[in-house]
Amino acid sequence: MVKFDFARLSGHVYAKTTMQNHPLKQIRRREIIRAGTTVEQMVRAIADMIVTGQMLPGEKLDEVSLAARFEVSRTPVREALRELGAMGLIDREPNRSAVVTNVTETYLHSMFEAMAELEAICARLSAERMTVDERRTLELEHKASMRLVHAGAQEEYAAHNTEFHTRLYRGAHNDHISEMVTQTRARLAPFRRAQFRLPGRLAKSYEEHGRIVSAIMRADGAAAAQAAYSHVEMVSDASAVFATGMEPGARNA
Amino acid sequence: MVKFDFARLSGHVYAKTTMQNHPLKQIRRREIIRAGTTVEQMVRAIADMIVTGQMLPGEKLDEVSLAARFEVSRTPVREALRELGAMGLIDREPNRSAVVTNVTETYLHSMFEAMAELEAICARLSAERMTVDERRTLELEHKASMRLVHAGAQEEYAAHNTEFHTRLYRGAHNDHISEMVTQTRARLAPFRRAQFRLPGRLAKSYEEHGRIVSAIMRADGAAAAQAAYSHVEMVSDASAVFATGMEPGARNA
């Protein structure tokens, strides 16, 4: 049983919230330490494990193991699990262990479709509402990413890609839509992980981004929406390969 | 301090999940009794109180009072609060009491806009995908509601209205979009409650529904989307009157 190291999480120093029996009580609580409560940290940590594929769909999450792993009691673990359940990352049923959500193929499809629709909305709104600064940064960052394509830097391009889409969400200037699309994106992450490994996918992605950017630059909402929709469709197709080959629930702890 | 009666909730018989000291153990657990765990019931109960306006934005939800009210310990209360927080119905910060979410005016606006976009998507997809049965029922129910408009039956029309929109969500045949729009709708409920009291709103709503239905019947997705979008815009405008007049946070327990 490997214990979990909170400190690794998101590059922040970790300190237990409750300073029970701790001699150094004078450290300012969480003014320097941007970490939140134990539960919040656990939520992030577990969500991360699911989203990055360290935990596969169907895998069980039992409370005592998690409590041991994080070195806390079951109480905060239960709260974290409840929140993860609300986020849709795990399934919970009364009196049985939580399980990493194993979406059906049709539900997965509905999520990809929803993703396309939401991204299309964001692109359209971005085309209509982005400030000059936002537009300029979007275009600059996009052009800068060409280097990554030529270098074939998959990891780095993936990071750029996330940022690109986040810019689109923010550019829509609608917080609720941003939240919805961000959450949907997180839930789809496990199924989208390996897409940039497909040959030629990087260049294709870059080209599709280009279409979105150019539509936004000329404030053509309809074109931006269209470009964003088909971009997500491509990703969806590319991901479907992995999703179906995944044999969910196979690795049950 | 009035204690809460679980049995009143959603018309189902209530039985504590744990049968501690109960002689009748042979009743099949929760096959007949559709109630769920204590926490689930509390989530529903509290969400209901918020959504129906029995609890106003800004009102505090302290754990000990709730525990007393529901006659449980603080542990399940905390879990319920965590879930309500994830649903966006309450705000929680470490070491302070949960508070009924008091959305800012701009966030409220973003939710109404998101609602319009989502409803438009549902209407478009419904126009493209509804089965003949779904289309027929939608039209029949819509026409039947004319009676309620003439009678001025606000309560009944509100119920019909909910069902009408739910039909649209289901007709889109996309579970994830359904979930998103349903959740958004729930969060907006407190601000939309009184809209049918506005003079002439019933007839206007009926007319707008009619446009959506007719577009769906002739499978015109674009028109359906357009009609749905402007329908929600109307509701948004009608609700804004109440939202701004609400003076949130005024009634702090």
Next chain:
DNA sequence: TGAGCTGAAATTGCATGCACATTTCGATTT
């Protein structure tokens, strides 16, 4: 052989208790 039963082990649901944080309110000072 295998389907069903049984009881112990593993695991979840909730109550209780204590440490720490925040808020409240009165005493003291200016």
Next chain:
DNA sequence: AAATCGAAATGTGCATGCAATTTCAGCTCA
């Protein structure tokens, strides 16, 4: 009288413990 400080009161965060449920290995019997 207003402002400030500090201690009691109120409330949250988490640990621990017990009852109830689920799981599963071993057994029974058709």
